[in-house]
Amino acid sequence: MFWKKRRLKKTDPQTPAKSIVDLLKQLKVNPDFTHFHHKGPHFSCWVSFMQTLVDVDYVHRDVFPYLYSNQVHCLSDVQTILPFEEIIRTKELSVIQSKLLEGFIVIQESENKPDCLIIPSIKVQGRQVEQTEIETSILGSHEGFVESIDTNINLIRKRLPIPQFQIKELRVGKISRTRVCVLFVDGIANKENLNTVVQRISDLEVVSLIDATMLALHIGDNNHSLFPQFIDTERPDRVAGALYEGKVAVLVDGSPNALIMPSTIVEFFAAFDDYFLVWPIATAYRLLRLFAVAFSIVSSSLYVAVLTYHYQLVPKDLMGALIVSRSSVPYDPVIEVLLLEIMIELLREAGARLPTKVGQTMGIVGGIVIGTASVQAGVASNILLIIIAMSALAAFITPNYRMATTIRFIRFPFILFAEVLGLLGIALCFMLFVCHLIKLTSLGRPYIEPIYPLRVTDMQDAYIRLPFNFQNRRPQFLRTGDADRTNPQRAREKVGKQSPDIDE
Amino acid sequence: MMAKANPINDTHKAGPMAVFFLTQTMQIAIEFVFIQQLVTKDSQQDAWIAVLLGGLSTFPVMWLILRLLEKERRYGQADLFSIQRRIFGKLIGSMLNLIVSIYVFLYSVTYLRSLIELLQVEIFPQLSTLVFSVLFCLIVWYIVMGGFRNIVGVSLINFIYLLPLFLSNVFVVPHAHFSNLLPIMEHRPQQIFLSFFMNTHVYVGFEFILFYYPFIKKPEEAKKWAYFSLLTTLYIYLIFIILGIVYYSQGEVQKTIWPTLTFWKSIKFPFFEHVDIIFSIILLWSLIPLVSLCSWVLTRGIKFTFPKIKKKYSLIAILILTIVTAYLIRDGQQVMMLTRLFNIIGFIAIYCYIPLLFLCQWLKNLFTGETA
Known part of the structure; x- marks a missing residue:
């Protein structure tokens, strides 16, 4: 043409x-x-x-x-x-x-x-370093990134006082020429990862670059995927931890978020607090989080499937309660579920857009008034209200906001499939997502890594968190320049006698 | 005469452990649901001997296959299509390749159709074969488009998901009558052999290593995984056949089409009932890697014979053909017939053709003057 x-x-x-x-x-x-x-x-x-x-x-x-x-x-x-x-x-x-x-x-x-x-004679003006707002934590550092890239680098450099910590500066955007910094620890970070990041950023043809999450969408492996492929964080301590582990971080001027890459899917469900708690508790909370995610995705679609096609799955004792609560509802389960799901989504969206003070009122009005009123009016059943509220709660457990949005969104295809083919539909939809995840890569590295390709040694910090003395090797996933976190020989010498007897 | 060696990029290869998972998926698809009925017909309570023998007989065949492939590596690509063309020449080799392709196609259709039959009887009587197989083949298309490594990934996940199904055997213990196993060795060898013949169908599938062998990194290490996988399969089938014998009486097990499924119905949890429905849906998972691998093998076969046809286009044709063939099989009776037919073909393929091929390779190498 x-x-x-x-x-x-x-x-x-x-x-x-x-x-x-x-x-x-x-x-x-x-x-x-x-x-x-x-x-x-x-x-x-x-x-x-x-x-x-x-x-x-x-x-x-x-x-x-x-x-x-x-x-x-x-x-x-x-x-x-x-x-x-x-x-x-x-x-x-x-x-x-x-x-x-x-x-x-x-x-x-x-x-x-x-x-x-x-x-x-640059005038530095901007927000002071403040508490983190999205990824809040009870233990550990409370500093969060701000919009100025120099302040952010300062926050990270304080935690990595070594000359090997290096920064590559790039300019992105045809008009904006925004400063983008690629951070890595020389000798630990994989060279191939680093080159991929630098190349993808410098190959970028955009007019302007406003935020780090926008950059993540531009340089992701699959830009149509629902799943975020890079972790965005506003915690400098998390970035420092990732750099020590051998990852690459990217900062964008004007954005209070850093990107950590490459990442696997389980890292999106790991809060940084996990490293501040003793390992059995941290493991328990991680598993709780994964369970919550699974529950949040399938609970409402299971309700639809079971009530539409497979009522024989419901135990006898529960059947009575279900019949009582459903008897006044004139709609099919799917209409009922969609009604409540969309209501919750509306509440969430309104709560996110409104100023904090009004937002709280909105929550009360929406959650309590509309919820109970819809049950009393006979548009939705009690049990469904409990399920939907719990699944909404479970979706917000995810520490990463972008992942939380994904999880809330993929509920809808599951509900539709459940309406069409029941449990079989849920299974097919689940398969579709799992196959997609198998295919997905982050910076060319497999996205669901400790499972496929199966690497048992990387499991120690994925679904469970083993004690720190077990984690003396860096993840295989990252193909780091230096596989050991500590000097193994010195560590072994310091441990001393292996297993002392009683009272010795 | 020799096929052009088309080197496979390392990034498309999978680790040696892939052999374990792929063999598992190809061998254990849905047979453990009906193995008891097939095998106990001729040798009643001694059927487990036939299953044990069947499992043990796969080891020498696997040894033959691996030896065949190892020898072939020096002559170019070590997969069945190239081997047949090299040994038998272009014309006969291509014809054999066609027959092998039909076998692979039959493999995927048989399993797909038996699963649909199971779902239709157990969960959805009105489930349309066409709609389901279209949806299913869409997922298969999505996986095969990602290449061999994705198929390995899916079969790994399949292995993990099938674990609870195998663990469900624990629930049989309180209801087991171990005296059902007695008397041991009551049947004549002919009867045991008939059972042995009937269960080739369940063990068939490990020979697919003939197709994906060039895609395995460090094939020497893959050997132990191949044997280990055969051992696992043997263990699983042995457990299931013993389950069938000790849980049912002989009269019952021979009349039940899916004894394992019927057994699952007796498992009850306080939170939900009818585990059998959930388990038969999990069974769906085992079919995904199986059909994907079969379609992948077929696309490779077509590419090998007609190098001009791109794999991504032939894949669509293969999947459409799969859907149509699955749709043409009308009812359970025909599925049963197909399974019987497949049993015979599988027996010939494993116990006759592979040793024959090994012999032919040896003769060929002898005549061309190269020592093996």
């Missing part, structure tokens, strides 16, 4: 400024652009900066006094006299433009010549 070709051929709509004069003219339209001529007794120059990006106090206090002093005669004098560690002298227009828009000051000797000094 020739018109398609023509569209592809079209040049970038962005017309870059051809000379410094053009650039200044382009910028002068903005009211926050400051551009003035300074005329001193010995030296005169043009100073330009974006008022909103530059720390003005700092400029007045630390830059101008030197500029106005008597010792300065030319631009190189300024460079030597200013007490800054990093002053760039350049003629390159692209550098000037990007630095100007990042909050640097540009000093020129004459307005029309591109030769200039670039002095850093």
